[in-house]
Amino acid sequence: MSLPPKNMRNRLLYAPCCCLCLALCAAAPKDSAKAPAASVPAAAAQAKAAARPPAVSTGPAAEVDRLADQLKSPDLGKRAFAAYKLGEMRSGAKTAVLEIANLLTDSNPVVRGYAADALAKIGPDAANGIPALANALSDPSDYVRGYAANALGHIGFEAREAVPELIKSLRDRHPTVRGYAANALGDIGAAIRKTLPPLYRELHHTDPKVRIRAAQKMGELESRTKMIVGALSVAMKDRNPKVRSCAVMSLGKTGAGAKSAVPALSGALKDPDRWVRTYAAEALIKIDRDGR
Numbered sequence: 001m002s003l004p005p006k007n008m009r010n011r012l013l014y015a016p017c018c019c020l021c022l023a024l025c026a027a028a029p030k031d032s033a034k035a036p037a038a039s040v041p042a043a044a045a046q047a048k049a050a051a052r053p054p055a056v057s058t059g060p061a062a063e064v065d066r067l068a069d070q071l072k073s074p075d076l077g078k079r080a081f082a083a084y085k086l087g088e089m090r091s092g093a094k095t096a097v098l099e100i101a102n103l104l105t106d107s108n109p110v111v112r113g114y115a116a117d118a119l120a121k122i123g124p125d126a127a128n129g130i131p132a133l134a135n136a137l138s139d140p141s142d143y144v145r146g147y148a149a150n151a152l153g154h155i156g157f158e159a160r161e162a163v164p165e166l167i168k169s170l171r172d173r174h175p176t177v178r179g180y181a182a183n184a185l186g187d188i189g190a191a192i193r194k195t196l197p198p199l200y201r202e203l204h205h206t207d208p209k210v211r212i213r214a215a216q217k218m219g220e221l222e223s224r225t226k227m228i229v230g231a232l233s234v235a236m237k238d239r240n241p242k243v244r245s246c247a248v249m250s251l252g253k254t255g256a257g258a259k260s261a262v263p264a265l266s267g268a269l270k271d272p273d274r275w276v277r278t279y280a281a282e283a284l285i286k287i288d289r290d291g292r
Contacts, residue, residue: 060092068096071103079103080114087118094125101129104148109141116147120154127158134162137181142174149177153184157191160224167231175240182235182243186250189228192221193255193290225257233261241273248276252283255290262287 070082083103086093093100100122103115116136119126129151136148149169152159166188169181199221202214232254235247248268251258258265265287268280 060089061095064089064093064096067093068099071096071099076108076111079106079108079111083111083114083118087114087121090121091123091125093118093122097122097126097128100126101132104129104132104136104139104144109139109144112136112139112141112144113147116144116151120147120151123154124156124158126151126155130155130159130162133159134165137162137165137169142177145169145172146174146177146180149180149184153180153187156187157195159184160188160192160221163188163224163227167227170231170235170238175238175243178235178238178240178243179246182232182246182250185228185232186246186253189225189250189254189257192225193257195221222257225254226260229254229258229261232258233264236261236264236268241271241276244268244271244273244276245279248279248283252279252286255286258283258287259291 064086067082067086070078071086073079073082083100086096086100097119100115100118104112106112106115116133119129119133133148133151133155137145139145139148149166152162152166163185166181166185170178170185172178172181196218199214199218202210203218205211205214229251232247232251236244236251238244238247248265251261251265262284265280265284269277269284271277271280
């Protein structure tokens with residue numbers, strides 16, 4: 001079994017059975033002496049049916065099952081290929097999320113990288129893999145840590161529980177990992193912002209229990225947003241301009257929740273890197289527009 005396409009392997013190096021449906025069951029009469037004799041045409045039809053090969057389950061679900069089983073193969077190439085193929089199925093592979101997440105502890109870093117990337121492609125439906133991805137942020141491999149952070153960002157809102165781990169990743173020794181972590185925090189902040197309007201409406205609900213739940217939920221989300229904005233504001237001082245750019249863009253994604261970062265963003269308009277300056281201007285516009 002060959003590994004996934006070469007360009008995919010390179011990207012990871014620098015940045016997780018068919019169910020056979022045996023439906024032929026011939027039940028002979030308990031009392032053959034009393035059973036009516038089969039006609040010649042009927043006997044021929046029975047013989048023809050018996051000669052057919054067993055029916056095989058087909059379709060996306062069967063393919064997911066087959067690939068999920070292949071994730072346990074002792075062969076490195078098969079495990080990596082299965083993870084890659086499941087990722088290409090996007091949300092269609094959501095039933096295999098836990099099996100893919102188990103590969104994040106694989107002995108081979110290439111396999112772990114494909115597993116993290118597959119969960120990123122599955123997106124919000126990969127929420128069950130969040131604990132494993134949060135642990136993978138401490139992986140010894142730089143690109144596995146980066147792809148784990150990227151996956152958490154693609155999962156979005158449900159990954160808010162991994163915010164503390166992502167904040168730690170903003171101090172990772174590798175700039176690519178820090179950039180992925182900053183992007184992920186921005187994506188989670190944006191996802192949180194989208195959930196707020198319904199909660200605002202629930203604060204005026206006639207049922208006091210609904211109002212209490214809404215207030216509690218908003219408190220939790222605002223706390224996460226403050227953590228994200230505070231961490232990204234610090235990341236704007238990163239020595240690497242690409243990381244600073246990611247931090248600035250992510251603050252823009254957070255919208256009005258990033259108002260406290262306006263002074264820092266204003267200062268970024270004088271950054272020596274032109275992309276940081278450009279993204280800072282865009283972020284300030286987004287924050288102002290979202291706050292109206």
